[in-house]
Amino acid sequence: MQKFKAVIEHATFYDLSMERDALGKMGVEVVDIVESGADIRKEAVDADAVMVETETIDRDLIYSMKKCKIIAVYATGYDNIDVKAATERGIFVTNAGNYCSEEVQDHALALIMASVRKLFLYSQALKSGNWEKKLGRPVRSLLDLKDLGVPIKGIPDTVLGIFGFGRIGRGLCRKARCIGFKVIAHDPLVPPEEILKEGATPVSFEELLEKSDVISIHAPLTEETRHKFSYNEFKKMKKTAILVNASRGAILDEAALVKALKEGEIQAAALDVLEEENPPSEDNPLFKLDNVIVTPHCAFYSERSQMELRRRILNQAMQALRGEVPDNLVNREVLAKLGRE
Structure with a gap:
């Protein structure tokens, strides 16, 4: 059986038994960059397949690869x-x-709801004490602490703006409208009639x-x-606006966001992603702001989605090694290069 080599870098899962088993049956040597601590720039030179999650595969590395057939990315973004x-x-x-x-739709909606209802502000205020100092008057009952979050708009009075109206944006639109949000959307690549079809207003x-009131x-x-x-x-944006990014x-200028939040140009932000994540800085000023919710780039995660992610990327690598055109090809113009249009 012909011998292939697959180089795998993974950040959100740790056991490659599924990949080793399936690829092994095809005569593929699997190099686990994470487990072995190997240098991907050296290992990829003679690899037939490169499967990566967070590693940067740049022009120099690509031009050093002698026989690579596929670069498969464990993510939606590439x-x-x-x-x-x-x-x-x-x-x-x-x-x-x-x-x-x-x-991702569910996570974004959770961030939106937590921000609109000021759940983290209330929770932090209650748990940290010093209530009378925060409130500026004696606290007679728990109900008095409601004023720490005033004002809060009702959901039917809240306009949710969606930037990007692909699968996730459209799914979020449907879910948000069911709850009662008014939805507007902007996407220069989507015809206005498609936005209208989902019950949102194109802007x-x-x-x-x-x-x-909220931009997601x-x-x-x-x-x-x-x-x-x-x-x-x-x-x-409105000074009461909330910015959500999953x-x-x-896509956000973080330094500008910090400045805007400190100066009150917008009310709050809820973020699942950061400009620098590999690794993130513990000194990121966003972490010190009370009007910011941050989650660790986990919107994609569930047990179901994790297995589906691995299954798809594994299948694509196997397709390419068999000489087939793989699923989810993002550079379809390569087919002309290979004479396979």
């Missing part, structure tokens, strides 16, 4: 891969598609900033979306 270079080299690039759409980016970001990280939300954008950290 901004850590130089797709253009891979296409030039005739290498498939794949991602995990919509494997965790439901989970310009400027209108999204000006009209939203669900766009990929591209050159067009990098730092799309910066200080000028925050100044155009997409990619660099």
Whole structure:
């Protein structure tokens, strides 16, 4: 049987038994970068398949690969891969598609609800004590502490703005509308009639900033979306607005966000992603702000989605090694390069 080599880097799961078993039956040597501590830049040189989650696969590394057929990404986003270079080299690039759409929708909605209802503010205030100092008057009953979060809008009076109206944005729209939110949305790549079909109102980016009580970001990280939300954008938002990001950290300019939050240009933020995550800095100023909720890039996660993620990427690698065009191909132009259109 022909011998192949697969190099695997993984950050959110730890046991490669499923991958070793399936690939082993194809005569594939599996190199676990995490377990072995090996250098991916050395191991990938003679790899037939590279399966990565957070590692950056840049042009230099891609051009050093002698026989790679596929770079499969354990994620929906693939901004850590130089797709253009891979296409030039005739290498498939794949991602995990919509494997965790439901989970991200639910996580974003949880962040939205926690922020709108000021759950973390109330919880922290209650647990930290010094109630009379915080309230500025004697506390007669628990009900008095309600005033720490005043005002709070009712859900039917709250406008949710969605930036990015793909699978996740649309799913969030449906769920939010069921709860009672009014939904507006902006996505330059989606026809207005498709947004209207979901019960949302299509708006310009400027209108999204000006009209939203909450903005939830669900766009990929591209050159067009990098730092799309910066200080000028925050100044155009309502001072009571809440910003939610469960997409990619660099869509926000974090330094500008910190400044806007401290100056009261917007009310609060709820983030599942950060600009710097590999590793994050414990000194990130966002962690010190009371009007910020941060979760550790876990919106994608459930036991179900984790297994689906691994299954999809494993299947794609096996397809490429068998000489097939893999599922979830993100650089379809590579087919012309390979004469397989």
